[in-house]
Amino acid sequence: MESYLGIVVIVVVVALLAAGGLFLLFRPGGRAAPPMEPPKAPPLPEEEREAPSGSTAVGEEATTTVPPPTVPVQAPPVVVPEIEIPPPSAGRMVRLRARLARSQNALGRGLLDLLSRDRLDDDVWDEIEEVLITADVGVSPTRSMVEDLRTQVKVLGSRTPEEVRALLRKELLTQINPDMDRTLHTTPHGERPAVVLVVGVNGTGKTTTTGKLARALIGDGKKVVLGAADTFRAAAADQLQTWGERVGADVVRGPEGGDPASVAFDATARGIEEKADVVIVDTAGRLHTKTGLMDELGKVKRVIEKKATVDEVLLVLDATTGQNGMRQAQVFAEVVDVTGIALTKLDGTAKGGIVISVQRELGVPVKLVGLGEGPDDLAPFDPEVFVDALLGE
Numbered sequence: 016m017e018s019y020l021g022i023v024v025i026v027v028v029v030a031l032l033a034a035g036g037l038f039l040l041f042r043p044g045g046r047a048a049p050p051m052e053p054p055k056a057p058p059l060p061e062e063e064r065e066a067p068s069g070s071t072a073v074g075e076e077a078t079t080t081v082p083p084p085t086v087p088v089q090a091p092p093v094v095v096p097e098i099e100i101p102p103p104s105a106g107r108m109v110r111l112r113a114r115l116a117r118s119q120n121a122l123g124r125g126l127l128d129l130l131s132r133d134r135l136d137d138d139v140w141d142e143i144e145e146v147l148i149t150a151d152v153g154v155s156p157t158r159s160m161v162e163d164l165r166t167q168v169k170v171l172g173s174r175t176p177e178e179v180r181a182l183l184r185k186e187l188l189t190q191i192n193p194d195m196d197r198t199l200h201t202t203p204h205g206e207r208p209a210v211v212l213v214v215g216v217n218g219t220g221k222t223t224t225t226g227k228l229a230r231a232l233i234g235d236g237k238k239v240v241l242g243a244a245d246t247f248r249a250a251a252a253d254q255l256q257t258w259g260e261r262v263g264a265d266v267v268r269g270p271e272g273g274d275p276a277s278v279a280f281d282a283t284a285r286g287i288e289e290k291a292d293v294v295i296v297d298t299a300g301r302l303h304t305k306t307g308l309m310d311e312l313g314k315v316k317r318v319i320e321k322k323a324t325v326d327e328v329l330l331v332l333d334a335t336t337g338q339n340g341m342r343q344a345q346v347f348a349e350v351v352d353v354t355g356i357a358l359t360k361l362d363g364t365a366k367g368g369i370v371i372s373v374q375r376e377l378g379v380p381v382k383l384v385g386l387g388e389g390p391d392d393l394a395p396f397d398p399e400v401f402v403d404a405l406l407g408e
């Protein structure tokens with residue numbers, strides 16, 4: 016009987032505890048304990064919210080992988096290259112004349128110092144001759160200069176520094192010959208553009224000069240088409256393409272190792288089609304054999320002439336290569352009628368006298384000079400500015 020009463024008491028106590036618990040849980044205004052949430056992973060960027068690529072699918076063989084989700088490919092933004100507006104070519108040589116400092120020190124100052132000495136004996140004249148030869152003036156122009164200077168110094172007698180400078184200025188100008196026609200012929204002929212053929216040994220700065228020239232002409236308000244007929248070197252065509260894109264000039268190119276004449280023809284045709292003022296054709300200057308070069312350049316020129324006139328054959332010559340460069344230039348001058356010289360890297364040499372010797376040797380004027388690596392560092396050659404820069408004015 017006692018054990019029966021005990022069981023009843025336990026049942027009553029349990030029932031009371033249960034009722035209290037229920038009351039606590041569901042009392043008015045009360046809240047159930049929040050369920051435990053798993054910790055939140057940091058939010059993924061949009062494209063990563065899909066299943067990771069290559070993840071194993073549930074219920075599949077462990078070796079089977081799910082193909083990567085197709086992530087919508089966003090088209091890259093269209094980058095429209097900014098077209099540059101290059102400055103006009105006029106006055107560039109004045110702007111760049113300080114770049115002739117090395118020639119000024121070696122040639123201009125050297126001569127001024129020697130000619131200012133009180134006594135000009137044979138030793139001094141030998142030194143003057145040496146300065147001229149070292150600056151690449153060339154043997155025969157040096158002789159004629161020394162002779163002229165000797166005569167004039169005798170006439171002058173005692174010399175003031177101003178007189179020496181004036182004397183030297185006059186003599187250098189005579190040697191450079193300011194009367195030569197240095198105009199770059201780029202005027203179109205009615206419907207047909209003018210054509211400039213750029214020739215020279217690779218490495219002289221030929222492609223760079225072609226690109227710089229295009230900029231200068233565009234700066235002067237002309238419409239230009241470029242022909243990358245140096246098909247021998249793919250990099251040359253790429254380089255030209257970049258130059259063209261920067262200034263909005265069309266570049267016609269062919270397959271690597273293709274026929275340069277066909278590129279020249281296409282470029283001329285494009286020039287006519289687009290009503291361009293000038294077509295500039297960059298050629299490969301492989302000097303493997305003289306006949307090979309003659310055949311190649313001859314063909315390029317003939318093919319252009321089916322559609323237009325070749326107005327300029329511009330020979331690019333590296334001023335730092337001295338007599339070696341001069342010999343190569345002579346080969347080009349023998350195979351094609353050069354009408355002008357573009358003398359590059361004149362900023363990097365003390366041998367400014369090459370202006371005199373190259374004109375004398377080839378009988379054609381220096382029309383353009385390269386005075387730096389910048390895109391607008393190509394200037395129409397101005398003899399007076401050049402001589403004044405040499406003499407430090």
Ligand SMILES: Nc1nc2c(ncn2[C@@H]2O[C@H](COP(=O)(O)OP(=O)(O)OP(=O)(O)O)[C@@H](O)[C@H]2O)c(=O)[nH]1
Pocket residue numbers: 215216217218219220221222223224245251254358359360361362363384385386387388392
């Ligand atoms: N300082 C200076 N550097 C120049 C001048 N002209 C060209 N160069 C540089 O000379 C370097 C060599 O040029 P090149 O190897 O001749 O290259 P390129 O112009 O493609 O010539 P090609 O091989 O004939 O096509 C380049 O870095 C040019 O920027 C110049 O007038 N002055």
